[in-house]
Amino acid sequence: MTSTAAPAGAARARVERAALALFASRGFDAVTADEVADAAGISRRTFFRYYPTKADAVWGDFAAHVDRLDGLLRAAGPDRPVLATICAAYAEVNDYGDDDLPVLRQRMRLILTEPALQAHSQLRYAEIDRVVAEHVARSTGEDPAGLLPRLVAASTRAAATTAFAAWLADDRTDLARQLHRAFDELAAGFPTLRG
Amino acid sequence: MTSTAAPAGAARARVERAALALFASRGFDAVTADEVADAAGISRRTFFRYYPTKADAVWGDFAAHVDRLDGLLRAAGPDRPVLATICAAYAEVNDYGDDDLPVLRQRMRLILTEPALQAHSQLRYAEIDRVVAEHVARSTGEDPAGLLPRLVAASTRAAATTAFAAWLADDRTDLARQLHRAFDELAAGFPTLRG
DNA sequence: AACGCTAGTGGCACCCAGTGCCAGGAGCAA
DNA sequence: TTGCTCCTGGCACTGGGTGCCACTAGCGTT
Incomplete structure (x- = not known):
């Protein structure tokens, strides 16, 4: 070989x-x-x-993807807010060059659209959640299996996938902007709902 | 028949x-x-x-489950905060009598533990998300396919499943309490992270 | 050059989930 | 009894995924 x-x-x-x-x-x-x-x-x-x-x-080398995310989270300074760190890590891991963007779009469109892939994605997301929950646990000194780390992991991942969906639906905005919009809403407890 | x-x-x-x-x-x-x-x-x-x-x-008559959730959300007064309404609806839909609690535990343990069921659950969750997103859209006058309704639906569902997991891990607390803990964290933008 | 080792490949047979099709059989109406 | 409808079960088939084995290419050893 x-x-x-x-x-x-x-x-x-x-x-x-x-x-x-x-x-x-x-x-x-x-x-x-x-x-x-x-x-x-x-x-x-x-x-x-x-x-x-x-x-x-469809997912390609996803393990490497998760490893990169893990590395970014571990390297992040402890002074920064946890949600901001996670948002930045998501953004950086998905920061593709202009040439690779069409591939990313195609991939994400399939994953978010095709039922079989939608179902399968849950298994991949679980790997991401594990890494994020561990980061939250490190930052707060809690058990990674406790409510807060799991909740933050699941919620931020929900924000990320929603941002992906919004990005797919609108060709003009870039992914990082959608990620920030979603994470800002989440971090503020959905202020738009009270307006 | x-x-x-x-x-x-x-x-x-x-x-x-x-x-x-x-x-x-x-x-x-x-x-x-x-x-x-x-x-x-x-x-x-x-x-x-x-x-x-x-x-x-494993899911039984899930369509009825979703219909009940939808009915509760539609019946909720518009004065109440959206997240509180969703939390209450989740709690009520999953409010089983003591006799049926073991069955619910068994069911949820399978769904959250077995990879194949974990994957399949995403398809069921999508039906819930649709109903919740429509409720948010009704409450805010936005497009159900917009960022905020989708984000609220995905995040609250993340809170609900996390609450389920915490409930499964600890026999002593009841599900409603875990749901409220998770939703309170979410609605406040994870204040625990800043403390 | 002949030998053996190793690793990737492909073919084959198998299990199992899910589906289309068709043949019963139970109930009911005229 | 006849006809209709609905449910049931058997059968065959597709397609995902796996275990097993035989083949081959490359490489180092003697």
Whole structure:
């Protein structure tokens, strides 16, 4: 594997691109794993070695994503408000270059739209929540399994996904702005509701 | 169907009880749909007519649940704070008698613990979010698809599920208290984080 | 050059969730 | 009895996911 004709992760990347394209054009359920494998030039069996489920092909290397988020949270100064730190970490982790933005849009549109992917996303979100809850626990000295860390993790993740949805619906605004809008509402206890 | 030997929904209830018991004792994935059907005394085919997926057998009549929530939100006075209304509605919908509490515990433990059910829950939560977001939209005059209604729906649902988790972890407190703790934190913008 | 080791690959068979189709059978009305 | 309707169960089929095994490519050893 170390150095075949193509570099190491090339096949994986090809699979991911093929999967995204097929799912986006024909719908997640209407595309079989065989078709994705064929389009990527590998066998069905190998496809399921790259990605344990069909849904995982949409997420790419999500573990690295979570690791980056974890690193950002651990590196954040303890003086900063916790919610601001989490918002900044979400924003930075999802700060793609202009070339990769269309891919991110396609990916998020699928995840937020297709029921099967929507369901699967909960499992991925749980990994994020774990990392965020641990950060809150470190910051406050509480048990990561306690109410507050879990609540902050779940709420901020709700804010993030809502921001993603708003960003998808409106092409003109950028993601960071939507994230800040959502987190500001959350941090202030939804002042708009009282107005 | 109108009146066979047993009342109409008896078979459905039997399926639900059998499913809950089997899933709780051996794990959701380790139990096949055939086994649940056998235990309930019906055929596999009929099982899938009662519940479209194996996971749905755990949720029982969830549509009625959502309808009740919707009714409570629509009936709430407009003078009351929105978050308080939502919290009260969540509490009332989940206010079971002492006899049914063990069933609720079993159900929620499965949903929050088993990965497959965790994933499936996202689809059910989406129905709740729709109803809550519409309520917020009615209260504020905004578009139900806008940022604020979606954000409030997602955040309050996060608070509710977190309260459920805390309730499951601690047998002594009741669910309503946990719901209020979580919603109070949320409504105040997590004051504990600043203390 | 021949040997063995290792790692990735693909084919095959299998299990299980979910679905479409069709053949009964129970109840009811005329 | 006949016809209609609704529920049920059996059967076959698709598709996701997995365990097993055989093959091959690369690489170091002798």
